[in-house]
Amino acid sequence: xxxxxxxxxxxxxxxxxxxxxxxxxxxxxxxxxxxxxxxxxxxxxxxxxxxxxxxxxxxxxxxxxxxxxxxxxxxxxxxxxxxxxxxxxxxxxxxxxxxxxxxxxxxxxxxxxxxxxxxxxxxxxxxxxxxxxxxxxxxxxxxxxxxxxxxxxxxxxxxxxxxxxxxxxxxxxxxxxxxxxxxxxxxxxxxxxxxxxxxxxxxxxxxxxxxxxxxxxxxxxxxxxxxxxxxxxx
Amino acid sequence: xxxxxxxxxxxxxxxxxxxxxxxxxxxxxxxxxxxxxxxxxxxxxxxxxxxxxxxxxxxxxxxxxxxxxxxxxxxxxxxxxxxxxxxxxxxxxxxxxxxxxxxxxxxxxxxxxxxxxxxxxxxxxxxxxxxxxxxxxxxxxxxxxxxxxxxxxxxxxxxxxxxxxxxxxxxxxxxxxxxxxxxxxxxxxxxxxxxxxxxxxxxxxxxxxxxxxxxxxxxxxxxxxxxxxxxxxx
Numbered sequence: 001x002x003x004x005x006x007x008x009x010x011x012x013x014x015x016x017x018x019x020x021x022x023x024x025x026x027x028x029x030x031x032x033x034x035x036x037x038x039x040x041x042x043x044x045x046x047x048x049x050x051x052x053x054x055x056x057x058x059x060x061x062x063x064x065x066x067x068x069x070x071x072x073x074x075x076x077x078x079x080x081x082x083x084x085x086x087x088x089x090x091x092x093x094x095x096x097x098x099x100x101x102x103x104x105x106x107x108x109x110x111x112x113x114x115x116x117x118x119x120x121x122x123x124x125x126x127x128x129x130x131x132x133x134x135x136x137x138x139x140x141x142x143x144x145x146x147x148x149x150x151x152x153x154x155x156x157x158x159x160x161x162x163x164x165x166x167x168x169x170x171x172x173x174x175x176x177x178x179x180x181x182x183x184x185x186x187x188x189x190x191x192x193x194x195x196x197x198x199x200x201x202x203x204x205x206x207x208x209x210x211x212x213x214x215x216x217x218x219x220x221x222x223x224x225x226x227x228x229x230x231x232x233x234x
Numbered sequence: 235x236x237x238x239x240x241x242x243x244x245x246x247x248x249x250x251x252x253x254x255x256x257x258x259x260x261x262x263x264x265x266x267x268x269x270x271x272x273x274x275x276x277x278x279x280x281x282x283x284x285x286x287x288x289x290x291x292x293x294x295x296x297x298x299x300x301x302x303x304x305x306x307x308x309x310x311x312x313x314x315x316x317x318x319x320x321x322x323x324x325x326x327x328x329x330x331x332x333x334x335x336x337x338x339x340x341x342x343x344x345x346x347x348x349x350x351x352x353x354x355x356x357x358x359x360x361x362x363x364x365x366x367x368x369x370x371x372x373x374x375x376x377x378x379x380x381x382x383x384x385x386x387x388x389x390x391x392x393x394x395x396x397x398x399x400x401x402x403x404x405x406x407x408x409x410x411x412x413x414x415x416x417x418x419x420x421x422x423x424x425x426x427x428x429x430x431x432x433x434x435x436x437x438x439x440x441x442x443x444x445x446x447x448x449x450x451x452x453x454x455x456x457x458x459x460x461x462x463x464x465x466x467x468x
Contacts, residue, residue, distance in 0.1 A: 012401035043409050044416030090413045092372075132373055135404060138326075138366050139414040145375050158404035167246035169427055170369055170392035175277055179324045180373040182278030193403055 002027065002116040003150055004207075005127040006196035007157045009088050009120035017057040017120075019194065024061040028083040028116050033064040035081035037107075039097035040089025040122040054087055068103070078106040081115055088121025088157075091134040095126060096142040108148045117150070121157045124191070128154040133180055133188050135173075151197065151204055152186070152234035159190030159213060174221065181217040187233050188215040197230065204230040236261065236350040237384055239361040240430035241391045243322050243354035251291040251354075253428065258295040262317040262350050267298040269315035271341075273331035274323025274356040288321060302337070312340040315349055322355025322391075325368040329360060330376040342382045351384070355391045358425070362388040367414055367422050369407075385431065385438055386420070386468035393424030393447060408455065415451040421467050422449040431464065438464040 004027055010016050028034055038050035051067035058065045071077035098104040111117045119127050125134050126147040133156040162172040177188050190213035198205045206212050211223040238261055244250050272284035285301035292299045305311035332338040345351040353361050359368050360381035367390040396406040411422050424447035432439045440446050445457040
């Protein structure tokens with residue numbers, strides 16, 4: 001398996017995918033065209049416009065992009081893809097469309113057998129066992145919350161530390177994940193913006209400059225440093 | 235119909251339900267015992283502990299509280315209730331349990347025929363047409379996202395204005411609601427903490443000191459003042 005699961009597509013003050021561009025050529029080694037999955041449609045952007053945005057960024061690394069919606073048969077598109085990139089947006093919409101187009105299991109199969117995968121935000125969330133630690137609104141009812149399970153745990157992208165000065169009484173991210181663990185047992189990796197998980201063969205490593213926060217059921221959450229091996233986290 | 239749909243249970247620096255206490259006796263007029271629905275279990279608190287917390291607050295208004303889980307037959311408990319209060323927590327869990335215990339439709343029926351209802355946070359979210367504008371994590375998969383529909387629109391409790399100084403790239407609340415409107419047509423009322431909707435007969439009024447923000451599909455969001463009649467918002 002070869003995958004990059006990134007917390008966010010865009011860092012503050014940077015261009016779309018800018019901080020990930022230096023890694024694309026190594027990750028998509030010898031790949032001429034990457035299959036882009038625009039289903040998550042951030043802010044309701046059209047599939048074509050979103051694909052254009054990804055195309056522009058990937059062009060800087062000399063890699064072509066083709067949207068999955070441009071193929072007549074999405075299953076075949078996944079099977080034949082040299083590489084896959086799933087962009088962020090709404091995870092409920094992404095998961096619904098992956099099931100509706102019958103490609104959830106197909107992507108899982110090809111990535112497990114070597115097709116390089118990259119996800120950002122919602123595209124990373126689905127790399128976990130389930131989408132149940134997404135931050136997104138349930139704008140559509142998907143047939144299942146189960147996702148790709150490329151890693152043996154769940155991921156919370158855009159992980160946000162509690163704001164100690166806040167007077168807002170909505171739940172903090174940490175409280176939400178604690179509620180998740182009231183009903184579910186798998187660990188959750190809180191991935192801060194600028195961090196990503198690198199999957200190489202079956203090894204999972206935290207990359208980027210920041211620590212990540214690990215949540216385990218009935219345990220006090222703890223921080224891990226970049227470079228930490230997360231292969232056995234389950 | 236007689237209902238209070240409040241954005242939050244607790245204001246910053248106040249006790250649980252403190253700002254709502256002065257309204258309880260008028261709302262639950264001549265009611266000796268209110269049926270409490272603790273299913274949303276904030277932070278994973280037990281049903282008993284959560285009911286105890288509500289009991290303590292309601293005691294200050296001279297009203298008894300009994301948890302729905304203390305009854306052998308939850309459907310009968312709803313049918314016989316003099317008044318109902320649904321506490322906040324996780325909306326996915328609340329909705330799942332309401333369906334599992336077959337009381338979603340029952341609550342809808344009794345509230346429509348006069349049983350006074352109060353909700354806070356998740357308990358308010360379910361007062362809308364669907365739970366699809368919740369802020370909560372999908373920690374459990376409910377059989378449906380449809381809810382009580384006491385008002386002809388959706389509600390976003392704990393509405394939070396965008397932080398213009400934020401460097402965080404996660405979606406703002408406004409972006410999330412815009413994504414909701416990419417797939418759904420009902421208006422959304424963004425209810426700030428300290429605001430509530432009062433339903434009296436079939437009239438819906440914004441209460442509290444703050445403005446609320448109204449989101450309509452394909453329209454620029456706008457603010458409404460306390461006292462605004464929202465009966466015709468749909």
